[in-house]
Amino acid sequence: MNLEKVVFGFFVLLAATLNFGFFIGDIADPALHNVYELFAAVVVSLIATVLKFGDRTQIGAVHLATSLVADLQLIAAAIAWTYAAHISTEGLTPAAMAAVVSLSGGALFANVVSVVLLVVETVSYHRR
Amino acid sequence: MGNPLLSFWYRLFGQNDRPSGRLRRPIPMASAVQASATIFLILRRMRVPLVVLITIFAVSVLGLTLIPGRTPEGLPYRMSFFDAFYFMSYTASTIGFGELPYAFTDAQRLWVTATIYLTVIGWAYAIGSLLALVQDRGFRQALALQHFTRKVSRLREPFLLIVGYGRTGELLGRSFDALGRRFVVIDVESERIDALDLDAYHADVPGLVADARDPGHLGVAGLGNSHCEAVLALTNDDEANLAVTMTAALLRPDLPVIARTVSPVIAERMHAFGTPTVVNPFDRFGDHLRIALRAPATYQLITWLESGPGAELPPRGSPPADGRWVVCGYGRFGRELIEDLQAEGLDVTVVDPLADAADGTAEDPAVVCGHGFETAVLEQAGVAEAVGYVAGTDNDTSNLSLIASARRVNPSLFVAARQNRPSSGPLFAVMDVNALLVPTEVVAHEVFAQLSTPLLWRFLQEVPGRGDSWAAELVDSMTELYGRHLEALWKVRLDHVEAPALTGWLATGEARLGDLLRDPDVREERLHVVVLMILRDDECLLTPDDDVVLAPGDELLLTGRPAARRALETTMVVDAAREYVVTGRHVPASWIWARLLPAGERREG
Numbered sequence: 001m002n003l004e005k006v007v008f009g010f011f012v013l014l015a016a017t018l019n020f021g022f023f024i025g026d027i028a029d030p031a032l033h034n035v036y037e038l039f040a041a042v043v044v045s046l047i048a049t050v051l052k053f054g055d056r057t058q059i060g061a062v063h064l065a066t067s068l069v070a071d072l073q074l075i076a077a078a079i080a081w082t083y084a085a086h087i088s089t090e091g092l093t094p095a096a097m098a099a100v101v102s103l104s105g106g107a108l109f110a111n112v113v114s115v116v117l118l119v120v121e122t123v124s125y126h127r128r
Numbered sequence: 129m130g131n132p133l134l135s136f137w138y139r140l141f142g143q144n145d146r147p148s149g150r151l152r153r154p155i156p157m158a159s160a161v162q163a164s165a166t167i168f169l170i171l172r173r174m175r176v177p178l179v180v181l182i183t184i185f186a187v188s189v190l191g192l193t194l195i196p197g198r199t200p201e202g203l204p205y206r207m208s209f210f211d212a213f214y215f216m217s218y219t220a221s222t223i224g225f226g227e228l229p230y231a232f233t234d235a236q237r238l239w240v241t242a243t244i245y246l247t248v249i250g251w252a253y254a255i256g257s258l259l260a261l262v263q264d265r266g267f268r269q270a271l272a273l274q275h276f277t278r279k280v281s282r283l284r285e286p287f288l289l290i291v292g293y294g295r296t297g298e299l300l301g302r303s304f305d306a307l308g309r310r311f312v313v314i315d316v317e318s319e320r321i322d323a324l325d326l327d328a329y330h331a332d333v334p335g336l337v338a339d340a341r342d343p344g345h346l347g348v349a350g351l352g353n354s355h356c357e358a359v360l361a362l363t364n365d366d367e368a369n370l371a372v373t374m375t376a377a378l379l380r381p382d383l384p385v386i387a388r389t390v391s392p393v394i395a396e397r398m399h400a401f402g403t404p405t406v407v408n409p410f411d412r413f414g415d416h417l418r419i420a421l422r423a424p425a426t427y428q429l430i431t432w433l434e435s436g437p438g439a440e441l442p443p444r445g446s447p448p449a450d451g452r453w454v455v456c457g458y459g460r461f462g463r464e465l466i467e468d469l470q471a472e473g474l475d476v477t478v479v480d481p482l483a484d485a486a487d488g489t490a491e492d493p494a495v496v497c498g499h500g501f502e503t504a505v506l507e508q509a510g511v512a513e514a515v516g517y518v519a520g521t522d523n524d525t526s527n528l529s530l531i532a533s534a535r536r537v538n539p540s541l542f543v544a545a546r547q548n549r550p551s552s553g554p555l556f557a558v559m560d561v562n563a564l565l566v567p568t569e570v571v572a573h574e575v576f577a578q579l580s581t582p583l584l585w586r587f588l589q590e591v592p593g594r595g596d597s598w599a600a601e602l603v604d605s606m607t608e609l610y611g612r613h614l615e616a617l618w619k620v621r622l623d624h625v626e627a628p629a630l631t632g633w634l635a636t637g638e639a640r641l642g643d644l645l646r647d648p649d650v651r652e653e654r655l656h657v658v659v660l661m662i663l664r665d666d667e668c669l670l671t672p673d674d675d676v677v678l679a680p681g682d683e684l685l686l687t688g689r690p691a692a693r694r695a696l697e698t699t700m701v702v703d704a705a706r707e708y709v710v711t712g713r714h715v716p717a718s719w720i721w722a723r724l725l726p727a728g729e730r731r732e733g
Contacts, residue, residue, distance in 0.1 A: 039209055043186035050179050054172030083211040
């Protein structure tokens with residue numbers, strides 16, 4: 001068992017699960033989407049990105065790319081939330097919430113790709 | 129060919145046999161992979177500091193949002209993520225705008241106190257790691273290698289690959305730069321590569337600190353580049369030169385290689401790989417000394433031409449033709465020189481402190497054991513009756529004192545000396561040595577003569593066979609033309625590319641050299657050039673006179689001032705100028721005027 005692989009797998013999966021947890025529920029209802037979960041998703045996603053630094057394999061490069069996409073989407077979602085909650089005069093309207101959640105939905109897709117890559121990597125490792 | 133320097137160069141020494149297309153063998157570029165590996169390693173090492181920083185930030189922000197605060201009105205209040213992130217950002221980066229949006233409660237202050245220390249540690253750790261990595265030797269080398277690789281691969285002009293940037297490399301670099309040629313340098317010593325930046329070259333010279341024995345480094349330096357013209361192995365390490373020769377011969381058999389060595393054994397081993405040109409400064413000096421003994425004017429001419437444009441005419445020596453020579457120092461240099469002197473039929477006496485131990489010395493030359501400063505040794509060696517004296521040890525101090533003590537005994541000696549370090553140059557200059565060997569300069573001149581223009585090298589090969597009085601005449605006519613400083617030497621080929629205007633005239637079989645060398649402004653005057661040689665079908669005609677009939681495809685080696693060169697080029701390219709030069713008739717140069725003239729006056733080129 002390689003501890004590095006455990007930590008890596010943990011963060012990749014945690015990023016996906018947190019993202020999923022935030023995303024699930026009626027897209028326009030602020031009550032169903034916890035902002036703490038979004039925060040956790042951003043932080044874990046960033047850590048997962050850093051963990052992917054410096055991997056020279058092809059699959060490592062794709063890992064890094066998907067992670068960067070997830071970061072970008074989640075940070076965009078966080079900014080959209082900040083705008084709605086703090087700057088916009090209308091507050092957290094259903095439309096604003098839908099924007100935040102759909103952005104995080106995009107990140108969820110990237111995270112799913114990450115998880116698939118992780119599984120592919122693991123399976124091909126066992127075959128060798 | 130947008131670069132005027134480049135097109136100039138092409139016109140000068142343009143060769144049509146440039147290697148083009150795909151190269152036969154893959155050239156290893158291992159070191160480039162190493163470089164990117166280093167950068168990946170750096171990224172990998174940044175993982176922990178970055179994760180620590182992100183975690184500290186996340187924990188601090190989360191804590192701030194969870195701890196209850198109070199508004200000035202006393203209402204309960206919680207910071208949002210936005211406020212918390214904003215607060216942490218300016219606190220962690222030590223900007224500190226104060227407690228926003230409302231004054232903190234004691235619980236919040238307690239937490240903030242903890243986070244301040246945490247974030248300071250996080251930042252210090254991350255920035256410290258980053259700075260340490262930037263300072264990292266391996267990282268810097270990797271960056272330098274990548275920079276170098278990029279520069280070399282972007283070279284779109286012919287360039288020389290110089291391995292070893294010592295004194296020889298520097299001299300050559302300056303000469304080639306003056307000619308507008310590009311080169312790339314590899315050396316193991318970083319100071320020498322740093323010196324590249326300080327030398328004021330016209331062109332940008334990529335330099336790499338690397339061991340050239342690694343084929344990967346040579347590959348990065350452009351061995352695989354199709355614009356690479358030649359490889360020069362000029363390090364002072366014979367083994368490294370051999371390795372470079374070998375690598376170049378195996379990976380790029382089409383490239384000319386010039387290698388320097390002082391050991392005949394290494395030279396043999398180099399010749400086992402392809403056909404490298406091996407320059408042994410000791411051997412060459414011996415050859416030069418032989419020429420100097422037999423034909424002083426020939427020697428003068430050769431050294432002058434080899435020194436490159438701008439060089440002052442060296443004085444013509446008057447070495448003793450016969451008599452006995454005393455050679456101090458029986459090392460590699462002494463051996464080579466004694467062989468040459470004996471081949472000239474001269475008596476040689478050897479002085480060496482290890483004379484008895486040195487094998488082979490006892491055979492024919494008279495041998496004296498000693499340093500050569502001692503009165504007894506000087507007497508025993510017969511310095512007082514000798515005509516020539518060679519101070520050839522590998523130590524400049526002893527060479528200088530050898531000369532001084534020998535001159536005291538016999539002031540009329542012809543003294544040849546070996547200068548090992550460039551810093552001793554002024555001392556040897558004051559000593560006024562008759563023939564001075566500076567190995568680095570011998571190599572530089574030799575390589576320059578071979579690479580600057582191939583015809584010059586051919587010419588120099590022919591010169592010794594032509595006798596002393598011929599050389600003296602040539603030196604006289606050159607000094608008469610432009611004084612005691614050598615002007616440019618250049619080559620022209622009389623074909624339809626370089627001399628389109630001459631094609632028809634050359635085909636008539638009446639094209640005399642004297643007509644070609646008339647001034648296109650005033651044809652009664654002769655251009656101020658000296659034709660050193662005409663090369664026709666691998667046969668050379670040295671210093672041809674004006675009646676020589678030129679043929680298409682002839683190659684001419686000329687020397688003269690730039691103005692004369694431009695004038696000659698005009699004659700070669702412009703039909704009207706050629707017509708005037710050959711026949712004295714003015715014909716229109718422009719198309720319209722040529723149409724307007726009566727048909728009878730037109731002449732088909």
